Amino acid sequence: MEIPSKFSPQTIESKWYEYWQKNNYFKSVPDNREPYTIVIPPPNVTGVLHMGHMLNNSLQDIIIRRARMRGYNACWVPGTDHASIATEAKVVEKLKEEGIEKDDLTREAFLEYAWDWTNKYGGVILEQLKKLGCSCDWDRTKFTLDPDMYESVIKVFIDLYEKGQIYRGFKIVNWDPKAQTTLSDEEVIYKEKTGKLYYIAYQVVGSNEKVIIATTRPETLLGDTAVCINPNDDRFIHLKGKHVWVPLTKRKVPVIEDEYVTMDFGTGCLKVTPAHDLNDKALGEKHNLEIIDIFNSDATINEKGLDYEGMDRFEARKKIIKDLEAYGSVVKIESHIHKVGTSERTNEIIEPRLSYQWFLKTDNISKPAIEAVLNSGEIDMFPEKFKNTYRHWMENIRDWNISRQLWWGHRIPVYYYGDGNEDFVVAVSSQKALLKAKEKTNNQNLTLSDLKQDEDVLDTWFSSWLWPISVFDGIRNPKNSDVEYYYPTQDLVTGPDIIFFWVARMIMSGYEYRKEKPFSNIYFTGLVRDKKGQKMSKQLGNSPDALKLIDIYGADAVRVGLMLSSAAGNDLLFDENLCQQGKNFANKIWNAYRLIEGWKIDENINVSSSTKEALKWYKNKFEKTLVFVDENFEKYRISEALMSIYKLIWEDFCSWLLELIKPNYGQPINIETYNKIIVLFENNLRLLHPFMPFLTEELWHFIKNRKSNEALAISSWPSINEFDSNTLEEFEKAKEVIVGIRNFRKEKNISFKEKIDLFVSKSSSILPFEASIMKLGVVSTISYGGAPKDVFGRSFRVGTFELFIPSNSLEDSDTERRKINEELTYAKGFLASVEKKLLNKSFVSNAPEDIINIERKKMSDIKQKIILLEKSLSAL
């Protein structure tokens, strides 16, 4: 035999991947078939494959491979994301290692360095996806900074600006002092921290009185421009219209009144720092307060901060408290638990900062996106619970801060020609900008050197929100044949953590730019956790090396391992044992084929009855399973689909069908049976292919030499045929009889080589699947009409059948009696519960007819069984 007894994935995986690629099976161009499209959630260009990617991309591959087999024009578009903050941070760090500071480089030099880095490491992850077996159309690979993608992003910015949806605003934004950029609200993570609440005394001007103010951020008093009380608060009523001295400064600020102040928090008296707090900013606008910004961009104190200039904000806090204590101005310090905003990327504490930024209005574009998910049902989410999350966010959505003070990204197409708030134009290039500026200013003498392009780039998500459109060039050329054919896509497979960052925004951009949803179904995967339930992360070091897993178990096994326990939206507690299970499964199928392949074929041999029975049963079993698999795919219950295929192959095909059909050792098999088995085996491979592409393709080609248009990857998914459930039920009964015989052998220690005789009580019907029972029970004769008299043996019952097997060994009647009594107790208890139901008048009058009939059938069945049992008992 040439086939090795163990399946070794390592030797075949690259072979088949190359074969698929060479034959362009994954390539898709528009044709007259229906399209089935998935766009990949683009991983960070400098990222490496981790467990989350493996889960996410295995799912996409399973879905797209099945679609391909079902005859759709399947198109899976791969690509990577430039991930501006993350990548820029990596590059800055790398430069630092080489002793270079970002500030010492020009923008151009820095970008050159970043591109070198990207070209060197970028796309590694895409190669790793190939190892996993991902059937992407690699000719369509996109990068969010590709020139055409760049143009699309800029075009959208200009368009939205011209529609009045994008504006420049002077607002409090989330500032990351480490990355030196603003962040969107979604990029801020609130972490619970124990801080301190400082009670500080402010001297009232022209009085001996002091007011006490509670604050968590005493250093910001340098920027205080008012003190606020609640007009309904009797305690402070006398302070109306007065001023107070800001401690340590020589400034006096007004006492203002606003109902915003909570009377029972802190002291009921609030210091107002419009430059450094969102609420204070609002108060400041309402009451026309001065704004004093006391921080530099790195969160050190600036020249407004008196002696504290140059100090870090936390250092300054300590010093200020010390100085205040020296003046006796600190009344008390309490420990205080509160949530502190931190940067998702750098972990740095966010500084609310007032600055000019670019914003996208969201109230209009969010409307159709809400409608599509929550009302019209155009977009489905799996699991559905995420619709709630989505609704909540969408209904409370705020304008999106899209500018970032970074270099790595799409530079904002805004050109300033002066210092005024309105002294800018928005244009696709500097030349166009010049024309616009000349027109706007009526100054024909302007030159390019008078224009200064905005230094900032756009939020990464401002490019990825266009992804399903821009990968098909649908922004630049909205009528091109690709986008018209592939858009909208079918499925999006992603994590719930980016539902706001990305999913919601793609839906918004889809309706804005295509007047259509970007995808029909969203499958949210869970987080991959370790066995203890901890999130897998680099920091914890609990994440297995994805590629190493593929090396050890094979890509197919890892995919199976991941799929076996990952219901949509549920976190997945990853256990390497699951990969082992996948590997075992691969080996099982491998050996099933080895068995079949080893049979000698004979054209003249007759087909046995057991073979006929077995083939008839398995055909029905397969059809039933196929229906179940298809249904589960429709509901995105991928793990359920896989489990049913797993059981079909392992139990039904290997343990029952092959055992029934297997010729005796050295005996040949009938050629027709052999051919039928091969077809059945091929159909199994079809079902399994999306999950285990490499193994199945390998076996597919082992079976016979296939031409390049006969590869499994592009073969067909089985079509559904009717099945007879009666046949399936009867086979289940036959199995029970076989199990009974096996039990008997085990208890009597009778070897499987020794044939037995089986007697069936004078039952009106004959046993179903008699030949199968004889073969797998190793039975020489089946006789009806009850057990012979004066013969020792053991009886057992299956449904309404009573069976008897004679045995030479002396019967232990006590054991027998005990067994029957146990069965009897169960049966009587069961009968009682059924009778109780049927004697209940309200049940009989209220329950539907078919339910009552089921109960009646249960009752008559169990009564018969009780009679059988009692008869057996008295016979002993």
Place this chain on the structure above:
RNA sequence: GGGUGUUUAGCUCAGUUGGUUUAGAGCGCUACCUUGACAGGGUAGAAGUCGGGGGUUCGAAUCCCUCAACACCCACCA
């Protein structure tokens, strides 16, 4: 502070508009078997008062209320 989920066998989870024998699967566990596909195998078995309490119903793991534990999301109370 608000919201959404979860809680079923040792572990991970199904249980699909309440009714198909007094709850299922995979893994694990136990016993035995196994030199003719596979020990990465086979056969069988044990194992759960469906988180607690209350209610609706002829009937509840499934619907309602309540309590508890856990998880996640959202939020500008200094």
